[in-house]
Amino acid sequence: MARAIKNPKELILDTASKIMYNEGYSQLSIRRVAKECNIAVGTIYNYFPTKxxxxxxxxxxxxxxxxxxxxxxxxxxxxxxxxxxxxxxxxxxxxxxxxxxxxxxxxxxxxxxxxxxxxxxxxxxxxxxxxxxxxxxxxxxxxxxxxxxxxxxxxxxxxxxxxxxxxxxxxxxxxxxxxxxxxxxxx
Missing domain, CATH: 1.10.357.10 (Tetracycline Repressor, domain 2)
Structure with missing residues (x-):
């Protein structure tokens, strides 16, 4: 069963920002953000179709x-x-x-x-x-x-x-x- 995530767009943005600010653009990927958010890659693509x-x-x-x-x-x-x-x-x-x-x-x-x-x-x-x-x-x-x-x-x-x-x-x-x-x- 899928879990409900409160404010998934904000979670994605916050996680992506942390990666980018701390490690740089080259370390930022949709898959990495999904993994760190513990959500499906498709969920991110629902909000952001591209990197x-x-x-x-x-x-x-x-x-x-x-x-x-x-x-x-x-x-x-x-x-x-x-x-x-x-x-x-x-x-x-x-x-x-x-x-x-x-x-x-x-x-x-x-x-x-x-x-x-x-x-x-x-x-x-x-x-x-x-x-x-x-x-x-x-x-x-x-x-x-x-x-x-x-x-x-x-x-x-x-x-x-x-x-x-x-x-x-x-x-x-x-x-x-x-x-x-x-x-x-x-x-």
Missing amino acids: KELVVEMMTNFWKEYFFDIRNIIESQDEFYYKLRTIFNSLSKFIKRFKDVWLKSDIYETPDYIESGLERENIYIDKLILIIEDMLKEKLSTEPNVGFEQINSKEMASFIVMNFITMVQMPQFKYEFFQEVLKKVLK
Whole structure:
């Protein structure tokens, strides 16, 4: 008789993530996940018809965890520049972890992985831009003296996010200087 598994999709994702994070992509296989979950291989194929779909879902969950953290930052009562700094610090940790897990050469055996990863990355960067844009609009509504009315808020949000990414990848650019420039632009 088949046993009932509570949240089989989550069990599969958690197990696959542990294998991938601890041992790398090359050690991840549908059969191995099935064995470690103590479920039939067919059960995994019901949720993830290919290894690629399993990996893409794991990457999506990785991004969702980051945006959960960002939501907590946004909902805090902290002031605008403190929130931005906290988002930057969180993004910095996220990007470093992302490189360690998702940018290893063994994941990108086929162009499909690169294409899928880049599509997802662009979606989530756009989402982060929208979050920053909302923060800018809120700042404008609560501080009417803010002088960036002439600047498109979406373009300013894009500018902030792209500078965040640059500063993470090129640590010779310091956040403090960026913040000073931003304060001058937004006053």
